[in-house]
Amino acid sequence: MAGGRRAVRRLFEPPSYLRGGRVLWASAGLSLVFGLLMLPYAFVVIGDLAPDRRVWAQGIGIVYVAFSLLFVALGETRSWIARMSMCVTLLALGAALVLFMGLQNAWVLVFALCVIIAFTRTAFAGSVVVVVVAALAVAAFTTGVIGETLSELLLLSSVGVAMILFVRLVEANAELRRARDRIAAFAVVEERERFARDLHDILGHSLTTITVKTGLLRRILEKSGREAEAAEAREVELIARQALADVRGTVSGYRVTTLAGELAAAGTVLRSAGIEGRLPQAVDDVHPEARELFGYVVREGITNAVRHSGARELEVRLGRNWVVVKDDGPGRGPIRKGNGLRGLEERMAEKGGTLSVGRGPDGGFLLRAELPAAHDDGAKDEDTR
Known part of the structure; x- marks a missing residue:
C-alpha cells in the first residue's frame, strides 16, 4: 500500500522544471493567454443559449476561469493531494460547462488541458488528454453529433500534443542547465x-x-x-x-565540504548503488552560512542510504535554514546513532541547531537538520514533514 501511495504521489508532483519557479510564468503564461483569448467567443456562445441554461453556463464559466487562475497561482504547491484535487475540480468544471454549452463547444476544455499540462508531469498530462478526447468522442458518437464535434476533438488533440511537446522541450532545457551546473x-x-x-x-x-x-x-x-x-x-x-x-x-x-559539491557527487554515488536520487538542482535558496554544515548532513544521509538502508529511492530537500534527507528503505525499528550522526549532532549544536533522526511516515530513514531562525531571514519554510 505504501508503494502505491508513493506512485500516486509522484504522479501528481510538479514537473522538475517548475521547482524554483525559473520558467513558471513562461509555460503558465502561454496557457493563460491562449485560454483568455478564447473567452470572449465562449461568452458569445453562452449568450445564444436558453435563459435558464445561460445563467448556469455563465456562473460555471466564471468559476471555471477563476479556478484556472487559482491553479496557476498555486501551481508549485508540493502537496500531491492538493494538486490532484485541483486537477479533478478543474476538469469537472470544464465538463459541466461543456454539458450546458453542448458537445460542439467542447473546445472550452482547451483552457483546462493547457493549465494541467503545464503544471503536472508529462505522463499524467498525456493520460488526461487521451481520456478527455476519448470521453468526448464516445459522448458525441452516442448522441449522434460526431460530425459537429470532430473539429473540437482534433483541436483538443493537437493543442494537447503541442503543449506536451512544448513542456517536454522546456523540461529538457532545464535539465541541461542543471546538468551544466552540476558538472561545473x-x-x-x-x-x-x-x-x-x-x-x-x-x-x-x-x-x-x-x-x-x-x-x-x-x-x-x-x-x-x-x-x-x-x-x-x-x-x-x-x-x-x-x-x-x-x-x-x-x-x-x-578540502572544505560544500553543499553544492556533495549534491554533485551524490548523483553518481546513488546511481552506482542502484538508488534513484531526487536531488535539488541548486542551493541558492540556502543561507550561505548553512551550506557547509548542510553538506555534511547530505553526505551522512547519502552514506547511510548506500551502506545500510537497502533503499530504492532517496530524496534531498532544502530550505533557507533546513535540510531533509529521506529514503524508502525497509527499516522500521529504532535507529542506532553511529559516530557520523553523533558528530553531526555536535556540529549542529555548535551552531545552535537541531538534528532529528528517525523513521519517515512510510518507514525508511529520515534525517532533518535545522538551524535557528537567525539563518532564515524571514524566508518561509515550505517543508512538509
Missing part, C-alpha cells in the same frame, strides 16, 4: 582536491625534508658546542615547521 560544481570540487593534493604531496614533502634535515643539523651543532650556529639552525627549523603547518592548514581549507 563537480569540476570545481575536483580541481580544489587536485590542487590540495599536489600542494600537500610536493610542497609538504619538501618542507618536511627541510624540517628533518635542519633538526639534525641543529643537534649536530649543539653536540659540537657551536651554540651560535645551533641557534640559527633552531630558528630555521621553527620557520620550516611553521611553514609546514601553514601548508597543512591551507590544504585543509581547500
Whole structure:
C-alpha cells in the first residue's frame, strides 16, 4: 500500500522544471493567454443559449476561469493531494460547462488541458488528454453529433500534443542547465582536491625534508658546542615547521565540504548503488552560512542510504535554514546513532541547531537538520514533514 501511495504521489508532483519557479510564468503564461483569448467567443456562445441554461453556463464559466487562475497561482504547491484535487475540480468544471454549452463547444476544455499540462508531469498530462478526447468522442458518437464535434476533438488533440511537446522541450532545457551546473560544481570540487593534493604531496614533502634535515643539523651543532650556529639552525627549523603547518592548514581549507559539491557527487554515488536520487538542482535558496554544515548532513544521509538502508529511492530537500534527507528503505525499528550522526549532532549544536533522526511516515530513514531562525531571514519554510 505504501508503494502505491508513493506512485500516486509522484504522479501528481510538479514537473522538475517548475521547482524554483525559473520558467513558471513562461509555460503558465502561454496557457493563460491562449485560454483568455478564447473567452470572449465562449461568452458569445453562452449568450445564444436558453435563459435558464445561460445563467448556469455563465456562473460555471466564471468559476471555471477563476479556478484556472487559482491553479496557476498555486501551481508549485508540493502537496500531491492538493494538486490532484485541483486537477479533478478543474476538469469537472470544464465538463459541466461543456454539458450546458453542448458537445460542439467542447473546445472550452482547451483552457483546462493547457493549465494541467503545464503544471503536472508529462505522463499524467498525456493520460488526461487521451481520456478527455476519448470521453468526448464516445459522448458525441452516442448522441449522434460526431460530425459537429470532430473539429473540437482534433483541436483538443493537437493543442494537447503541442503543449506536451512544448513542456517536454522546456523540461529538457532545464535539465541541461542543471546538468551544466552540476558538472561545473563537480569540476570545481575536483580541481580544489587536485590542487590540495599536489600542494600537500610536493610542497609538504619538501618542507618536511627541510624540517628533518635542519633538526639534525641543529643537534649536530649543539653536540659540537657551536651554540651560535645551533641557534640559527633552531630558528630555521621553527620557520620550516611553521611553514609546514601553514601548508597543512591551507590544504585543509581547500578540502572544505560544500553543499553544492556533495549534491554533485551524490548523483553518481546513488546511481552506482542502484538508488534513484531526487536531488535539488541548486542551493541558492540556502543561507550561505548553512551550506557547509548542510553538506555534511547530505553526505551522512547519502552514506547511510548506500551502506545500510537497502533503499530504492532517496530524496534531498532544502530550505533557507533546513535540510531533509529521506529514503524508502525497509527499516522500521529504532535507529542506532553511529559516530557520523553523533558528530553531526555536535556540529549542529555548535551552531545552535537541531538534528532529528528517525523513521519517515512510510518507514525508511529520515534525517532533518535545522538551524535557528537567525539563518532564515524571514524566508518561509515550505517543508512538509
